[in-house]
Amino acid sequence: MHLNSDVLLRVEGLKKVFRSGTSELQVFENLSFQVAQGEMVAIVGESGAGKSTLLHIVGTLDGPTAGDVYCASLRLSSLSEDRAAQFRNHEIGFMWQFHYLLPEFTALENVAMPLLVRGFFRQAAEKQASEWLRAVGLAERAQHRSGELSGGEQQRVALARALITQPKLLLADEPTGDLDSHTADGVFALLARLHRDCQLTSLIATHNFAFARRCDRVLRLQNGRIAEVAPEGLPA
Numbered sequence: 001m002h003l004n005s006d007v008l009l010r011v012e013g014l015k016k017v018f019r020s021g022t023s024e025l026q027v028f029e030n031l032s033f034q035v036a037q038g039e040m041v042a043i044v045g046e047s048g049a050g051k052s053t054l055l056h057i058v059g060t061l062d063g064p065t066a067g068d069v070y071c072a073s074l075r076l077s078s079l080s081e082d083r084a085a086q087f088r089n090h091e092i093g094f095m096w097q098f099h100y101l102l103p104e105f106t107a108l109e110n111v112a113m114p115l116l117v118r119g120f121f122r123q124a125a126e127k128q129a130s131e132w133l134r135a136v137g138l139a140e141r142a143q144h145r146s147g148e149l150s151g152g153e154q155q156r157v158a159l160a161r162a163l164i165t166q167p168k169l170l171l172a173d174e175p176t177g178d179l180d181s182h183t184a185d186g187v188f189a190l191l192a193r194l195h196r197d198c199q200l201t202s203l204i205a206t207h208n209f210a211f212a213r214r215c216d217r218v219l220r221l222q223n224g225r226i227a228e229v230a231p232e233g234l235p236a
């Protein structure tokens, strides 16, 4: 199949059904869309629409019931567990509504963690981690335990941890959903700046239409289908 060279992510005919016992829940079917290298794409939709499910599948944390996801030319469902883990560690940065930092570890140690997982020596990992903490405006917080930081600071640390591996693709699931609106503005602005500076391709699930409007494109999940909507057409 012809693949436009600047398409980074291609979702084709994606379907997800959750089964428990005899009951089945079809979250979505026949989702198809492409995301070009460098785009910042918002995924909007009501609670339960399937935004997290979609991001989990794109991030190889869950598998589809049918359909495929391609990142560059890699077909994600063809990867073994090991290769999928390697793909996540090398190509994907994740940011969640709840930061999942290790509260007893310092900000620096949390940010360094993905490099330690890769086998870096501690000193080299922490040197890069301190540069990333500076990039998110938290240089002076490096030695604070993450449990002592504010919600906004924790999300900045989580963003630094997501980007230290220099991923191609950033998947952010309601990254400002747990923050007050002023703090959320700061975290979103930081995310948008690093998206540009790091030449990322980003998929951001959000309830916040003001943030969605600042993305290049908006995809809305509704009734199990996905549709592109004009950012300026979103309700104020």
Ligand SMILES: Nc1ncnc2c1ncn2[C@@H]1O[C@H](COP(=O)(O)OP(=O)(O)O)[C@@H](O)[C@H]1O
Pocket: 018, 019, 025, 027, 045, 046, 047, 048, 049, 050, 051, 052, 053, 054
């Ligand atoms: N692991 C799971 N098992 C069963 N149902 C699930 C699971 N994860 C999500 N769901 C259901 O799938 C639907 C979509 O959920 P989700 O992707 O979390 O939506 P959103 O992130 O848009 O709020 C919801 O009805 C949710 O209850």
Ligand SMILES: [Mg+2]
Pocket: 051, 052, 053, 173
């Ligand atoms: Mg969700």
